[in-house]
Amino acid sequence: MTTFIERPRTTCTLGGALAALTALPNVVPIIHASGGCGSSISTLLNQGAGYAGSGYSGGNMIPCSNVVEKEIVFGGENRIDELIQGTTEILEAELYFVVTGCMVEMIGDDVLPIVNKYAQKGVNILAASTPGFKGNLFTGYDIVLQTLAENYVEKTEVKELHTVNILGVIPKQDVFFKGNLDEIKRLLSKLGIKANTFYGQGETLQNLRHAGKASLNIVLSDIYGINVAQTFKEIHGIPYITADLPIGDTGTALFLRKVAETLQIDPQLVNAVIAEEKAYYYSYLERLLETYADFDLQRYAIVAADSNYAFPLLRFVSDDLGWIPYLAYISDILEDWQLEKVRSNFSELQSGKPNVIFTYPRGTAWWWQRLWWNLFGSRNWLYCQFGETL
Amino acid sequence: MRGLGRVLDRREEIEEIIESEHKRVLPKLAEYREKLKGKTAYITAGAAHGHAIIALLKELGIEVQGAAIFHHDPVYDNGDINSDVLSSTVKNYGDVKHYNVCNKQAYELVNILNRLKPDILIARHGGMVIWGAKLGIPTFLMEDEQFGFGYQGILNYAEKVLETFDNIEFTLNLAKHSTMPYTDLILGSSWESSLAKEIKADLLILSVPITYRLVLTCGYVGYNGGLRVAEDIYDRVLDTYR
Incomplete structure (x- = not known):
């Protein structure tokens, strides 16, 4: 070894x-x-x-x-x-x-x-x-x-139209799983959707027991939890969609619209909910403006995270905070098809095209070193280690 | 001495010795008491020896602020209730406010010394002295339990303590340059950031002026606020924890 x-x-x-x-x-x-x-x-x-x-x-x-x-x-x-x-x-x-x-x-x-x-x-x-x-x-x-x-999940033919299960948020690999799931549940409840998160605050095993009543599974990952969603589809007849972790306005509005569209929720309600959330969000974010301009805080951003987090985070830093997405380092070891799926996400960014690199079982340090010297001079940059302390 | 006189049938001779020793020692003792007036001490030692040092220092007029005594079983040594040295020390010389048993973990000792800030630390065991010295507290190691024995012993001890006070520059200087694995936590403002760096403390900035963090929705009130403070404090502490 x-x-x-x-x-x-x-x-x-x-x-x-x-x-x-x-x-x-x-x-x-x-x-x-x-x-x-x-x-x-x-x-x-x-x-x-x-x-x-x-x-x-x-x-x-x-x-x-x-x-x-x-x-x-x-x-x-x-x-x-x-x-x-x-x-x-x-x-x-x-x-x-x-x-x-x-x-x-x-x-x-x-x-x-x-x-x-x-x-x-x-x-x-x-x-x-x-x-x-x-x-x-x-x-x-x-x-x-x-x-x-x-x-464990009880089989039932009777589906509840506006009940969904959330998958793909992996407890402890995603250290923010509880907070994340609670926010997802809160947002969806504003659209009249009941979400079983299994791992959020106040969830019980009974929610899991009756997860077969859901009419949709939402997998918050392009890679993980898909197998689970497939099993739900085969055994309980529940279809699924995948979505990126919604972070900030850009990601969350997209997410809510995608879910609402799939469940055919009244567009007026969706617009109203998003408008309300935006009003809250920007009333706070607006306060950043002075700092952003005065301190010249448009910086280069690097994200090193697993495939669930890398794109959503870089999109937030780029499209919500206005920084320049420079590099995404995907830390989990992926199959070829997964790798392509993850890479293709980054073309969705409103601004900037970051370099996307993937981890390898060995030689990671060498990759970093080479990138370090080749890509960065004395530029401002942010190294963002996130969602992956494991 | 009188007990010895009874057993050996030399009562009169013993009384003579006691009288002459009192004449010799008491004036000197008074001198030492004058010099040591107002001094405070902390002790770490085993049970009976620790109790004896407490008595001895109190006899010298030193205020014993506290003691870390390694175990406590007053009659364990020979099963005789008369061997309860602690109760006889307390009865004759008064209470010791910060008397603890078995608080010999380094972090406990460091915390106590930091709080009490005694003028001198007397330790019976090697390894304990380092914490006093690192904190700039004049310290000596007394491994010899016979050192304070008898009439001459108390004079020896007084001399030893005074000698330690004679030159504390080395200890004070080294304390400035020594490192500790223990850190302070400051809940303060951006003004404290230089201090925090200087004393290597963990700093959570939560009072104005706040220039080193961004506050948007963060609040510290209520249950959620409490959890948020805990999150933020531990965020700082774990960041420097090694």
């Missing part, structure tokens, strides 16, 4: 699954893996995510089968059975959710029949295969939400 990662930008599939589970209310995750997985992931999900805290039963509270040599050699199914038995006796939860680590998947432990045994006894319990090698945190989020959509 020639390189190591000291402060990783993301974590493994198991980590994503735990992020998605510990941020839900009243869920007790159960880890079938060795002891270190849960502990180091929990540290990362707290300290790397703006001190998000451990939630209802996260952090060091997560029950773990703590498999050692014995289980690796002779199999760990008895051990996880024992752990589920103990956990369901001792810890109260609306939902238990077993997730697995690399080592038990490599030895072929089959958790599902064990979990089904408990489910048949009436325990609210689910399981998903989430070994780290399957992908990264984003994969883990997708797997957990897909499992919930498949097995």
